[in-house]
Amino acid sequence: MASHGAVAAVAVIAIGGGVFAWQGQRAPAESAPEAKPAVAASTPAPAEAAPPEAEPAPSAPAAAEPAPAPPSALPAAALLEARPFEPAELARLLAEDGARTVVLDLRTKWEFDEYHVPGARRVDARTAGTEVRSVPVRSRVVLVDHDGALARATASAVAAQFDSAEDAPELGYLVGGTDRFRGEVGAEAPLAKTANE
Numbered sequence: 617m618a619s620h621g622a623v624a625a626v627a628v629i630a631i632g633g634g635v636f637a638w639q640g641q642r643a644p645a646e647s648a649p650e651a652k653p654a655v656a657a658s659t660p661a662p663a664e665a666a667p668p669e670a671e672p673a674p675s676a677p678a679a680a681e682p683a684p685a686p687p688s689a690l691p692a693a694a695l696l697e698a699r700p701f702e703p704a705e706l707a708r709l710l711a712e713d714g715a716r717t718v719v720l721d722l723r724t725k726w727e728f729d730e731y732h733v734p735g736a737r738r739v740d741a742r743t744a745g746t747e748v749r750s751v752p753v754r755s756r757v758v759l760v761d762h763d764g765a766l767a768r769a770t771a772s773a774v775a776a777q778f779d780s781a782e783d784a785p786e787l788g789y790l791v792g793g794t795d796r797f798r799g800e801v802g803a804e805a806p807l808a809k810t811a812n813e
Contacts, residue, residue: 696781698771699788701758703797706790709756710735718751718785720744722761722770723794733760733790733797741766745774748787755785764793 701709709717710733719736721728728738739747748757759767759774767789778784790797 696775696778696784696787698759698768698775699786700768700791701788702791703800706733706758706797707801713756716754717756717758719758719760719790720747721794722759722766727762727794731794731798733794736760741770744770745777748774748785749777751785753783753785757785757787758790759788760790760794760797762793762795764789764791764796767793 706717706719710719714735717735719733721732721736721738722741722744723732723738725738728736732738737747744759751757759771761767771787771789775784775787792800
């Protein structure tokens with residue numbers, strides 16, 4: 617059904633606790649057929665005589681409640697956005713501020729057991745929103761997977777569940793995932809020492 621030059625469109629929408637996806641195609645504007653007039657312009661429409669009417673009585677303006685502003689009309693600073701964390705930046709944050717940095721690994725158990733970012737906790741992607749809401753607001757949460765794709769999509773969906781950035785921790789995803797982290801930082805990244813050590 618796709619025509620030459622069709623553009624695919626995908627939308628991912630987070631509503632409540634669910635994430636919904638839509639996929640479709642639309643043709644580019646230059647391939648759209650020209651609109652043809654339904655009636656020839658040279659044939660004038662017959663004029664109808666309107667029966668005389670009494671002037672309508674003035675009506676009272678309807679008292680309607682204003683519609684709530686759509687999310688796009690809210691100030692940009694109020695909305696939470698997932699931000700990217702480069703591997704070297706995450707390693708530095710773990711070394712300098714590990715107590716405030718929470719790493720949630722979305723991979724399978726066997727992938728996590730084979731290698732994970734030091735200090736990471738394995739969680740299911742479907743429960744990531746619950747996990748993020750359970751950490752203190754002043755925390756930094758970084759979602760990771762093997763290449764960064766699932767972590768980025770999940771972080772964006774979780775960010776959309778918060779009403780504002782003020783009631784959420786700093787949220788992001790690891791660019792390139794554990795594959796890139798392991799290649800650039802190494803198998804062992806330093807962790808910040810806690811007060812108990």
